[in-house]
Amino acid sequence: MTETTRAQDPAVGVREEILAYYAQGKEDGRLRQGSERLEFWRTQDVLRRLLPTAPAKLLDVGGGSGIHAEWLARDGHEVQLIDPVPLHVEQAGRLPGVDARAGDARELPAEDASYDVVLLLGPLYHLPERADRVRALSEARRVVRPGGLVVAATINRFAGLHDLLKHELYFTAPHRARVDRETEEGRHDYQDGGLFTTAYFAQPHEAPEEFTDAALTVEGQYGLEGAAWLMGGIEDWLDDPDRREAVLAATRRIESESTLLGTSGHLLTAGRRRT
Template sequence: MTSSTPETPAPVREEIIAHYAQGREDGRLRGGAGRLEFWRTQDLLRRLLPPAPARILDIGGGSGVHAAWLAQDGYEVELVDPVPLHVTQAGKLPGVTARHGDARALPDADGSADAVLLLGPLYHLTERADRVRALAEARRVVRPGGPVVTATINRWSGLHDLLNLGALFDEDIRARMHACVEDGRNRPTGRAPLFTTAYFHRPEEVPAEFADAGLEPAGQYGVEGAVWLMGGVVGWLDDPAQRAVALAAARRTESEPSLLGISSHLLTLGHAPA
């Protein structure tokens, strides 16, 4: 049986497609401080996903940075993304099937995936109803009891990042980031857009959205913890011994409630009703 959400969702915003069409996303997690997000996400997924071989639906999976190692681990990976460049890039990866699609309206059959990843879509859906709709689609296509794992950007990540970089001392940038902290909406305006259209969650918002979509929240994990804000992080990641210590430190505090909001990204785990 195949079913889908009856109403066609509004197209993904043009500025979001244009942002990712520049092709920078493919290298973002492969070097510099971005490796912290990559390795920590990999560590978490290896603990949260069912064992291979299992069918993983990687919705909004970008160029396939995570799909590539999942396929190497023995998973059957199908990647769905609204950006044509990403579909082309991911489609060249061994063991990965890639197609164009929207997280809010999937053609996949009910219960056809063993696990569903939403590591990008939720922070580009600025309306709560759209986010719940994407989560409801993930619940529909995952098998009963199967896991759904999402990534969100934390509400204060932009503020901390720009302060760390020294950019927050610019009055225009500071005003835009303060507005984002107030309502969670990142707007690509001003003389130097900081990012494309996005929504930055408070940690407690995500389980509520899961519940409204019919998913049972099961855990939250700070990806970078406080490590990403420390000046020596790139050097630590370059050195295998120091990297192991830094990753272990982030793992040790990953689900500490008082620290969830300090991380740049948050993974939330939920399950479809059994």
């Protein structure tokens, strides 16, 4: 394949409601507080074990405001972030060691085989159509070098159901009807009373199948939060350094247990481009 740089208007093809949701600027603080910190710390934990020794050349696709790019750059990696939301590009571009630019996961503005690692920690669950998810993974394969690593995040199919039960919203008929449809179809529709923007909630087996269709070899899956995110004391546990380490150790212990993968709110799938 000849080297190619693909350029386009990143807003083309990105749903307006998704752009509007992230333009509110709430994403930058989401993983820095409350129980959401578990997702952040566990993502960091898994990636630090999977990534090559720094400095590696990383492409953070759909990296938002740079919540992960920031610590990756601090770890010594060369980080480029791509995101379709102008506010995110502006925020990430202010971070030391992070080069941020506009782009779409399905048509990356990057040359063939130009990165050691490609991360997709957000794009797949905002692509409701399977063909678009495979296209994004195929683009990741195109721009990662042979032998390079691709890691993608998905939201698990029953995350919405678990979350509504935790916050006692499942007892409200409209919320219950919506989330019951989500568990059947996987589609979260913001126009249907959803608390999130347009998204796709996947079964654990779907990401490996989509990796395979994109000619990526799957090497592992990692449930990030286990069941800990659903427990009433989780925020206090995360505030206590000793208990936090115990929670992280417990979730690490079961992270790849196949019977528990769907319990986590988020799942990481890792694979490689072989040739």
